[in-house]
Amino acid sequence: MVERREVYEALDLALRIGEVLLSSGAGAADVSATMLAVTRACGVRHVTADVTFVDLALHHQPTSHEPAAIQVRRVTRRQVDYADLVEVDQAVNDLVAGEITRGEARDRVARTVSTGHVRHRWAVTLGWGAMGTGIALTLGGSPVVCLLAFLAACAIDLTQLLLPQHRxxxxxxxxxxxxxxxxxxxxxxxxxxxxxxxxxxTTGIVMLLAGVGIMGATQDALTGFPVTASARLINALLDTAGIIAGVGAGLTVGDLFGVGLTTFKPGAAGLAEVGVTLFGAALAAAAFAFASYAPLRSLVAVALVAALGQGVLLAVDSSEVGRTWGSAVAAVTIGAVCYLVAGRFRVPPLVVVVPAIVPLLPGLDIYRGLALLAEGKDGVLQLASALATALALAAGVILGQYLAHPLKREAHRLETRLSGPRMVGPFRRRGVEEG
Known part of the structure; x- marks a missing residue:
């Protein structure tokens, strides 16, 4: 029998780990499975987990005639820090493998969460600027446009840094x-x-879209967490509506001063353009990962997977299939490859897959739709296409995970309710080692 105090300590450790995972963009299924794995590793059985967008709850009731032990933790929104996610993920894997005790795991998690970011803030701002340059390259921008995109991305980052201080x-x-x-x-x-x-x-739109949790919302909807999926989807739609409102206001200001912004069609007509586009995608993804505090060892994996996804998009988009299906095929490729690559670089797949899909985000469709609306034309079709592309990216990545990682026999027994491949958590690493 486990003492009551030990039960509460195990539940508290699992909740703290779940908070880091959920605030880093992990799906509710991954968070639930990881918390249950932590409690089992601590010797606590008969635990159930509830995950919502703002709350985590664990219930432990060993027998029907004993009162249940319930702990709830409120999840506060925090800046995504993939370095913290990697450290916590490693601590969970070591705990499940029996290499560390519950006390050691608690100390490691507390030290990780309480320690500041591993990079200077000015370096992060430059990272966002490099991401803007990469997106501009994928769109065929000139050196002047790349410089403007760099400045715009840095300005956006400073804006995002100042406003949260005033709530x-x-x-x-x-x-x-x-x-x-x-x-x-x-x-x-x-x-x-x-x-x-x-x-x-368009560069600014893509940068802001990168922080929208549409992939987490789609994953929750597909894995049986409709409440969490609905909350995340509403949050994502509001954030996207904010982007649309800001761009619309800017275009209106331009019209008031008689300044119009022309539309364009990106694409590569030759090998040189294809090479620049692939390099831009790799740069944008790696810079996004760097700005999100991902370990330096993962940047190579992120860049390679992003370039591969962009190449698949260009190949499919040149056919008659269309850009939405091209994005879906590219996302499936990214989801399948990132699972295999992430294990080699000792990071969760989530750290690779989220930055890798950044160059594929539908910033261009959103801009075209707003530009048409500003001209008094019908731009709803372009905005709907942007939404369809975003959903295709999220669903495609998850499908790629399923194709790359069939459930292992040991994991399947523990995940009958939370079936599916893991983007973070102990089952993911075990699956890689067995494979």
């Missing part, structure tokens, strides 16, 4: 970031520079 809701943070990027593009249009500033706006 401004995320909707207004997204709107402010999009408005700043659009103003930079409008200002560039008013100068004699021969640039296409609409690429700058």
């Amino acid at each position: 401004i809701p995320a909707f207004y943070q997204q709107a402010a970031g999009a408005f700043v990027a659009t103003l930079i593009a409008v200002t560039a249009s008013a100068t004699p520079l021969e640039v296409n500033p609409s690429r700058v706006v």
Whole structure:
């Protein structure tokens, strides 16, 4: 029999780990499975887990005639730090493998959460700027456009850094970031520079979309967590609406001053353009991972997987299938490959897959739809296409995980209710080693 005090300590450790995973973008199924694995490793059986968008709860009732032990933890929104996620994931794996005790795991998790970020803030801002440059390259931007995209991305990051200090809701943070990027593009249009500033706006949209949790919402919906999926989806839609509002306001300001932003069609007509596009995708993904504090060893994996996904998109998009299906095929490829690659670099697949799909985000469709609406035309079709592309990316990544990682016999017995491949957690690493 496990003492009551030990039960509460095990539940508290599992909840703290679950909070880090959920705030880092992990799906509810991954969070639940990891928390249950932690309690089992601590010797506590008969535990059930409940995961919502803001709360984590664990219930332990060893017998029907004993009162249940219940612990609840409120999940606060925090900046994504993949370094913390990797450290906590390693601690969970060591605990499940029996290499460390519950006390050692608790100390490691507490030290990880309480320690500051491993990179200087100015380096993170430069990382976001490099991501903006990479997105501009994928869109065929000139050196001047790449420089403007770099400045716009840095300005957005500074905006996102200042506003949360005043407890401004995320909707207004997204709107402010999009408005700043659009103003930079409008200002560039008013100068004699021969640039296409609409690429700058698209870069800002992609950067802001990267923080929207559409993939987590889709994963929760597919794995049987409709409440969490609904909350995440509403949050993602509000954040996206903030982007649309900010870009729309910026375009309106441009129209008031007689400055219009032209539309464009990205694409590669030759090998040189294809090479630049692939390099831009790799740079954008690696820079996003760097700005999200991912370990340096994972940046190579992120860049390679992102370039592969972009290459698949270009190949499929050149056919008659269409861009939405091209994004889906690219996402399936990324989901399948990242699971195999992540284990070699000793990071959870989540650390690779989220940055790798950043260059595929539908910033261009959103910009086109808003540009058409600003001209008094029907841009709803483009906005709907952006939503379809985002859902295709999220669903494709998860499908790729299923194709790359069939359930292992040992894991299946423990995951009858939470079946599916893991993007983070102990079953993921065990599956890699057995495979």
